[in-house]
Amino acid sequence: MAEGKTGTTKVLMEETRIFEPPKDLAENCNAWQWGKKKGFKTEKEMRAWCGEHYLEFWDEMAKTYADWFKPYDKVMDDSGMPYFKWFTGGKINVFYNSVERHIKAGKGAKVAYHFIPEPTDQAEKAYTYQEIYETVNKLANGLKGLGVVKGDRVSIYMPMVPETAMAMLACAKIGAIHSLVFSGFSSKGFGDRVDDCQAKVVFTSDGFYRRGKPLPLKPQADEAIKEIGSVKNVIVLKRTGLEVPWNQGKDIWFHELIKDQSAECKTEELDAEDRLFILYTSGTTGKPKGIEHAHGGYCVSPPQTLHWVFDLKEGDVWWCTADVGWITGHSYVVYAPLSLGATSIMYEGSPDFPDFGRWYKIIQDHKVSVFYTAPTAVRMLMKQGEEWPEKYDLSSIRLLGSVGEPLNPEAYMWYRKNFAYDKAPIMDTWWQTETGCYVISPLPMTPCKPGSVAYPLPGFNTTIFDEDGNEVPLGEGGNIVNPTPWPSMLRAFYKDEVRYKKEYWEMYWNTKPGTYLAGDKATRDKDGYWFVQGRIDDVLSVAGHRIANAEVESSLVAHAAVSEAAVIGKPDEVKGEAIVAFVILKKGVSPSDDLAKELKTHVRTTMGPLAIPAGVFFVDDVPKTRSGKIMRRVIKAKALGNPTGDTSALANPEAVDGIPLI
Numbered sequence: 001m002a003e004g005k006t007g008t009t010k011v012l013m014e015e016t017r018i019f020e021p022p023k024d025l026a027e028n029c030n031a032w033q034w035g036k037k038k039g040f041k042t043e044k045e046m047r048a049w050c051g052e053h054y055l056e057f058w059d060e061m062a063k064t065y066a067d068w069f070k071p072y073d074k075v076m077d078d079s080g081m082p083y084f085k086w087f088t089g090g091k092i093n094v095f096y097n098s099v100e101r102h103i104k105a106g107k108g109a110k111v112a113y114h115f116i117p118e119p120t121d122q123a124e125k126a127y128t129y130q131e132i133y134e135t136v137n138k139l140a141n142g143l144k145g146l147g148v149v150k151g152d153r154v155s156i157y158m159p160m161v162p163e164t165a166m167a168m169l170a171c172a173k174i175g176a177i178h179s180l181v182f183s184g185f186s187s188k189g190f191g192d193r194v195d196d197c198q199a200k201v202v203f204t205s206d207g208f209y210r211r212g213k214p215l216p217l218k219p220q221a222d223e224a225i226k227e228i229g230s231v232k233n234v235i236v237l238k239r240t241g242l243e244v245p246w247n248q249g250k251d252i253w254f255h256e257l258i259k260d261q262s263a264e265c266k267t268e269e270l271d272a273e274d275r276l277f278i279l280y281t282s283g284t285t286g287k288p289k290g291i292e293h294a295h296g297g298y299c300v301s302p303p304q305t306l307h308w309v310f311d312l313k314e315g316d317v318w319w320c321t322a323d324v325g326w327i328t329g330h331s332y333v334v335y336a337p338l339s340l341g342a343t344s345i346m347y348e349g350s351p352d353f354p355d356f357g358r359w360y361k362i363i364q365d366h367k368v369s370v371f372y373t374a375p376t377a378v379r380m381l382m383k384q385g386e387e388w389p390e391k392y393d394l395s396s397i398r399l400l401g402s403v404g405e406p407l408n409p410e411a412y413m414w415y416r417k418n419f420a421y422d423k424a425p426i427m428d429t430w431w432q433t434e435t436g437c438y439v440i441s442p443l444p445m446t447p448c449k450p451g452s453v454a455y456p457l458p459g460f461n462t463t464i465f466d467e468d469g470n471e472v473p474l475g476e477g478g479n480i481v482n483p484t485p486w487p488s489m490l491r492a493f494y495k496d497e498v499r500y501k502k503e504y505w506e507m508y509w510n511t512k513p514g515t516y517l518a519g520d521k522a523t524r525d526k527d528g529y530w531f532v533q534g535r536i537d538d539v540l541s542v543a544g545h546r547i548a549n550a551e552v553e554s555s556l557v558a559h560a561a562v563s564e565a566a567v568i569g570k571p572d573e574v575k576g577e578a579i580v581a582f583v584i585l586k587k588g589v590s591p592s593d594d595l596a597k598e599l600k601t602h603v604r605t606t607m608g609p610l611a612i613p614a615g616v617f618f619v620d621d622v623p624k625t626r627s628g629k630i631m632r633r634v635i636k637a638k639a640l641g642n643p644t645g646d647t648s649a650l651a652n653p654e655a656v657d658g659i660p661l662i
């Protein structure tokens with residue numbers, strides 16, 4: 001095994017279970033329809049050909065999935081590496097592709113979103129493509145009236161409501177660049193991001209609902225921007241009716257802004273490379289990075305990957321539970337499903353309101369057929385037990401999905417059983433804010449292994465490199481890399497060329513120039529199945545061996561008593577690092593010394609002696625980012641008695657207090 005932070009890691013646990021997809025699904029899925037037409041004999045052959053001929057592949061996808069105002073001259077231009085350009089010379093607009101073309105095709109009456117308010121006494125509302133088209137046009141006219149022009153930045157600090165998607169689309173339509181900040185972020189978090197991109201206009205709401213209560217949002221927005229001179233106007237959506245402070249001359253109600261506007265507005269014909277949005281990543285360390293994405297790429301790989309991986313068909317009801325404020329929401333709540341003309345669920349609130357049956361009830365009521373969520377949500381529901389899903393009819397589900405973290409095999413099995421009676425395959429999709437679309441994932445025809453994201457998708461040459469840029473053999477691990485570019489890739493870091501080059505491209509610049517370093521580690525088993533091990537930084541070094549934190553966590557979660565686990569390394573004179581685990585137990589299980597011992601034995605049995613935690617601590621909660629990632633850095637600092645630093649990005653800062661000194 002290689003040494004060093006980004007060295008290779010070894011697979012300690014081997015997964016032998018394999019789930020074949022239902023025959024019918026495998027045979028008729030969108031991806032294989034294409035593959036068969038092309039004459040491929042196997043999925044493997046198809047994936048290999050598409051990687052090898054990736055430019056030809058993306059060229060065809062760009063023509064299949066997007067409508068162009070003017071065709072492009074060149075599929076990809078790498079002359080300015082690492083600034084890659086796609087579809088140069090082409091004119092396009094993601095609003096046209098997401099909404100306008102469906103109206104032109106006579107599909108305006110189809111429902112784009114079933115909006116489900118959190119309070120159960122408020123009526124649900126269906127938004128058709130026609131309604132979205134008209135409101136976005138009015139809003140775009142309103143923005144123009146405020147002086148917003150192509151290239152201007154617009155910050156959006158709004159809850160999970162259809163108007164947020166419409167604000168994004170209105171910006172896209174006129175060529176303004178949107179920058180969403182998740183509404184759960186603090187005022188300071190929002191202000192830093194508005195300031196960084198120097199937004200001209202801000203969207204916010206009077207408030208939002210969370211666990212049945214209306215909470216204010218506008219005051220946080222006001223506080224955030226009070227000293228930011230670039231912001232000329234604040235557009236305020238009335239969602240809760242809460243009273244709001246008002247700045248005369250600067251603030252405008254959303255409904256007032258669109259009231260007298262025309263429902264027609266010309267869509268800007270943009271260059272494929274014109275920027276669509278900036279999204280600041282929820283990185284677990286350091287200052288947030290403003291990832292830039294472009295119109296052309298966004299019209300191609302998000303819809304294509306959604307169509308292939310989740311197999312959306314005319315009658316499907318798609319539910320991606322992510323908030324629009326994250327990349328998953330950008331790609332798979334807004335741009336991709338709209339582009340495919342799909343019907344989606346948009347639910348405003350939390351999964352436990354009014355009780356833990358809420359999500360299951362929504363699936364039952366709306367006959368959701370394809371459901372996509374995050375492991376942290378699955379584990380949270382798993383903790384509540386099977387009695388909740390048992391109360392509902394979830395037979396409409398035909399495909400499941402997961403994203404954001406490794407889906408531990410234990411959670412995988414629970415998800416399969418309780419959301420879809422073991423009938424629906426799980427598409428565990430690996431990707432990033434930077435990639436814009438799925439990169440490694442099963443297709444509906446892929447036999448799946450629990451905990452595995454299967455293989456790189458068609459059009460990607462994603463592989464695993466050691467530190468010197470050599471591909472590592474099966475059975476070993478290393479850095480996830482993309483040696484070739486893809487359409488919805490990040491284009492830059494907003495105003496930070498140095499970090500852009502350093503973080504993604506420097507590592508292999510001398511050995512394999514133009515190779516994208518994802519910042520994650522992964523291994524492949526002997527059959528070539530990929531297992532994502534977590535971020536490069538989340539790696540333990542025990543007695544000279546590198547062990548992925550996520551793998552030890554996975555082993556712990558596989559024990560019947562454990563609901564969730566966070567693993568850190570404690571400096572150890574002999575071993576370099578000793579493994580310490582913070583464990584959340586399932587409801588009804590009591591902590592004890594015997595149980596701690598049992599868990600150590602359990603890790604020993606599943607992973608080997610090297611991975612045995614030196615310490616097991618039982619806690620009620622662990623600190624997480626708002627997107628559900630365990631903040632091991634903060635846990636480690638608190639446990640070792642060091643300053644925890646900036647905890648403003650945490651969803652549950654109070655969990656830090658519960659972490660004991662070790």
Ligand code: WT7
Nearest residue numbers: 403404405406428429430431432433520532535
């Ligand atoms: C990081 C990207 C892009 C979706 C949401 C998060 C981790 C993402 C998986 C997966 C294991 C995963 C990686 C990646 N990740 N999907 N299926 N299995 N890990 O977006 O905030 O940009 O985070 O999430 O570590 O680098 P993000």
